[in-house]
Amino acid sequence: MKVLTTLLSFALLTSVALAQNPSKLPSATVQTLEGKKVDTRTLSNDGKPMIINFWATWCAPCKKELNAIAEKYAQWQKETGVKLVAVSIDDARSMNRVKPYVNGQDWDYEVYLDPNGDLKRALNVNNVPHTFLVNGKGEIVWQHNNYEPGDENELYRKVLELVGRK
Amino acid sequence: MQRPTFLRHAAACVVAAGAFAPVHAQNDGGSLHGNFSTDAQYYLEDSIIGAVMPPQRFAANAWTNLIYTNKNFEAGIRLESYEPPLAGYPAGQPYKGTGVGYRYIKYTMADLEVTFGNFFDQFGQGMAFRSYEERYLGVDNAMDGFRVRYKPYRGIYLKGLMGQQRFGFDNGFTKGVGIVRGADVEINLAELMDTSWTSAGNLIIGGSFVSKYQADNSSQLVLPENVGTWAARLHYTSPKWDLYTEYAYKINDPNNRNGFIYKPGQAMLVNATYSVKGFGASLGAHSFDNMFYQSDRTSPSAFDLNINFLPPLTKQHTYNLPATLYPYATQPNGEVSGQGELFYKWKKGTKLGGKYGTKLAVNYSVAYALDTTQLGAADDTTRRLGYTSRIFVPSDRMYFSDLNIELRKRVSETWELALTYLNLVYDIDIIQGKPGKAKVYGDMFILEGLHNLTDRTSLRFEVQHLSTKQDQGNWATALAELTFSPHWFLAGMVQYNYVGNEDLEAKGQEPLAYPLGSVGYIRGGNRFQVNYGRQRAGIFCVGGVCRQVPASNGLSLSITSTF
Numbered sequence A: 001m002k003v004l005t006t007l008l009s010f011a012l013l014t015s016v017a018l019a020q021n022p023s024k025l026p027s028a029t030v031q032t033l034e035g036k037k038v039d040t041r042t043l044s045n046d047g048k049p050m051i052i053n054f055w056a057t058w059c060a061p062c063k064k065e066l067n068a069i070a071e072k073y074a075q076w077q078k079e080t081g082v083k084l085v086a087v088s089i090d091d092a093r094s095m096n097r098v099k100p101y102v103n104g105q106d107w108d109y110e111v112y113l114d115p116n117g118d119l120k121r122a123l124n125v126n127n128v129p130h131t132f133l134v135n136g137k138g139e140i141v142w143q144h145n146n147y148e149p150g151d152e153n154e155l156y157r158k159v160l161e162l163v164g165r166k
Numbered sequence B: 001m002q003r004p005t006f007l008r009h010a011a012a013c014v015v016a017a018g019a020f021a022p023v024h025a026q027n028d029g030g031s032l033h034g035n036f037s038t039d040a041q042y043y044l045e046d047s048i049i050g051a052v053m054p055p056q057r058f059a060a061n062a063w064t065n066l067i068y069t070n071k072n073f074e075a076g077i078r079l080e081s082y083e084p085p086l087a088g089y090p091a092g093q094p095y096k097g098t099g100v101g102y103r104y105i106k107y108t109m110a111d112l113e114v115t116f117g118n119f120f121d122q123f124g125q126g127m128a129f130r131s132y133e134e135r136y137l138g139v140d141n142a143m144d145g146f147r148v149r150y151k152p153y154r155g156i157y158l159k160g161l162m163g164q165q166r167f168g169f170d171n172g173f174t175k176g177v178g179i180v181r182g183a184d185v186e187i188n189l190a191e192l193m194d195t196s197w198t199s200a201g202n203l204i205i206g207g208s209f210v211s212k213y214q215a216d217n218s219s220q221l222v223l224p225e226n227v228g229t230w231a232a233r234l235h236y237t238s239p240k241w242d243l244y245t246e247y248a249y250k251i252n253d254p255n256n257r258n259g260f261i262y263k264p265g266q267a268m269l270v271n272a273t274y275s276v277k278g279f280g281a282s283l284g285a286h287s288f289d290n291m292f293y294q295s296d297r298t299s300p301s302a303f304d305l306n307i308n309f310l311p312p313l314t315k316q317h318t319y320n321l322p323a324t325l326y327p328y329a330t331q332p333n334g335e336v337s338g339q340g341e342l343f344y345k346w347k348k349g350t351k352l353g354g355k356y357g358t359k360l361a362v363n364y365s366v367a368y369a370l371d372t373t374q375l376g377a378a379d380d381t382t383r384r385l386g387y388t389s390r391i392f393v394p395s396d397r398m399y400f401s402d403l404n405i406e407l408r409k410r411v412s413e414t415w416e417l418a419l420t421y422l423n424l425v426y427d428i429d430i431i432q433g434k435p436g437k438a439k440v441y442g443d444m445f446i447l448e449g450l451h452n453l454t455d456r457t458s459l460r461f462e463v464q465h466l467s468t469k470q471d472q473g474n475w476a477t478a479l480a481e482l483t484f485s486p487h488w489f490l491a492g493m494v495q496y497n498y499v500g501n502e503d504l505e506a507k508g509q510e511p512l513a514y515p516l517g518s519v520g521y522i523r524g525g526n527r528f529q530v531n532y533g534r535q536r537a538g539i540f541c542v543g544g545v546c547r548q549v550p551a552s553n554g555l556s557l558s559i560t561s562t563f
Helices: A002-018 A060-080 A095-104 A118-122 A151-162 B002-028 B189-193 B320-324 B502-506
Strands: A029-032 A037-039 A050-055 A083-088 A110-113 A130-134 A139-145 B031-043 B058-070 B073-082 B095-109 B112-119 B143-153 B156-170 B173-175 B179-188 B202-213 B226-237 B241-250 B265-276 B279-289 B334-346 B358-374 B387-410 B415-426 B440-452 B457-468 B474-484 B488-499 B512-523 B526-535 B538-542 B545-549 B552-562
Touching (some): A029 A118, A060 A083, A130 A151, A139 B552, B058 B095, B095 B173, B179 B189, B265 B387, B320 B457
Parallel strands (some): B095 B156
Antiparallel strands (some): A029 A110, A130 A139, B031 B552, B095 B112, B143 B156, B156 B179, B179 B202, B265 B279, B334 B358, B387 B415, B512 B526, B526 B552
16 A cells, blocks of 8 residues: 555656646657558647547447547648547557458548557557647647547647637 | 665656656756556455455555656656455466566667667567567566667668566566567568559568577476477558468477477468448458467466467457457467458438438457367377367367447437447357356347537446356346546446346356446546446456456546556
8 A cells, every 4th residue: 555655646746747848759660551660750740730549449439539520520620730640559459450440430530550559658558548639849738538428629629729729 | 675665766766857857858858758557446245246355355456657768768667566466367477566567778779779678569460479568457478688670771670689578576577487589570562662652552571580498397308499480471551452461380389288299380360451431341360270389388377478479350349248258369279260340331411321320330250169180199209299280271169259230320419329239159168268168159239329418418328138048147237327528427337147047047046236336537647437336257358368357346446647
């Protein structure tokens, strides 16, 4: 219990200390659905906001979230130029299902595979869904774990704030 | 006494580093980040469901990761605590105490990357080598050694690694006795030829060689000390098509899992998909023969010290009953399996699509035993070769089949419904290691509804039913979840095992209810969840590895945090 308290308190202390520190996307190698290797430090949206969403084909709330956003995505893009990058953490078991699933859902996202969990670990993601919002300078400015219907509206409010509209 | 001192020390370092990090960040790009997670439970006695009751009454798994990055340098550490671990955790070798579970340093110089200490990696889809972690299962075969990745020319990727694997945890991670070495090369033709990515197809070829060393300590057998496995893979992609195949061959590797036979092992997987907007289809086949590959030939369990990963070719379900009662697990000693899948979306405005569109998903998977012929016992040399077999030739023993159909439709502005039918055949004797138990034949129906009450409030419910005459008989599950975006949720679930079968009732199987309530609070990267009630014994799977979780009753708390 003592250990737990210690761990807990230093985790919280550190999080307080770092909460205000915007950080850049870390470097990790992910793959496109065409098998191209991409260094995540090169991901960008030409000075406009970018959403990084971690998901998996076996994660029901993840799919709900991405489907909910899909219905509004065209409008979001038109209004703010935001781009959604969907990072699948499906491993060898299900990574082959990602491409037919994504197309079957008719999604327009930029999709990457992270089968070895390299980016997931680099961004300290515990579980999916987990969403990061990156500003035009490539800094992570907001994050959210979990998905509940309506969370996409909160996310979009943050995107609007980034482009200076409320 | 060493432990608390170390922790105080570590805590002091972290806090100090954290305090300076913002300053650093502005000066030279250095930053410190991490996460924390814990699953804790207070156990209550409940003999009716056969609940576990650890003598400590309170148990918790806790982890925290810290990663420091500065330009091309990165260092990370993970502390873990199990005082004691949750009942039934982990899957393999026991974990106890508190200490360092993982640590590494990594630096990158142009196209060369060097990692020292612990790392996770995989060659292709992992049939020759994969080190990975599934924290919630307690599977962690991290390497401890070094790895070099090098890109000598565009489109050519080389990897080499060496080390020992994580085994258990005793106030710090412990290592297996075997040494693992491996090298991998991957050539990405489109990148190499520098052709356009957007239109043309791409071909990626790869090959790897992995070897393990363990001294021959047997007085009866002459054991191979170095056991090699090679693998080759091919991946073709185009905007619509995707074809992946991988083959692995292992030389003779007498071990605990195969009864110390000298037969070589083989594994092959083939997967093809075709997809366009609104339509996706895939077909796959796997076959494994004597492919357990562990860095200790006498490894006590199938969960520990695995060098390779053999993915099961079945759908990983998300609903509670199909996900946790009868999930399939790969049979590395011998299996032939296949899967077909289809996704279709009827667009808005079409006859079946209606005003909002309709989605269909159909999935069928089946797994059989490999057809084998035992070699005679007359001659000891022949007998030690075990059996003869041919890859992809199944016997008539079906291990598993699963046909599932899901229809999902938004029926109005505020209502979405999903209906699932699932038919299951499950060889519980082989898959769960319960010899003599009858094969389970089941049918399931699941209805899920989501109703948006306001922009921020929604109600979701699930009703699930399994009917079977075998094992524990029928199950019914009802779940309701009220969510208040973006911070709160409230959920209640009741699972009812009402049997409904005279044969099982005669054997003493009684109707049982498992109520469970949950409250959750989420703020940014922090998530808190409290559960109270009965949790049914079940099988908990992530990514294709499964752990048996015992029945329990009590109060549990989960916290995850990312910073």
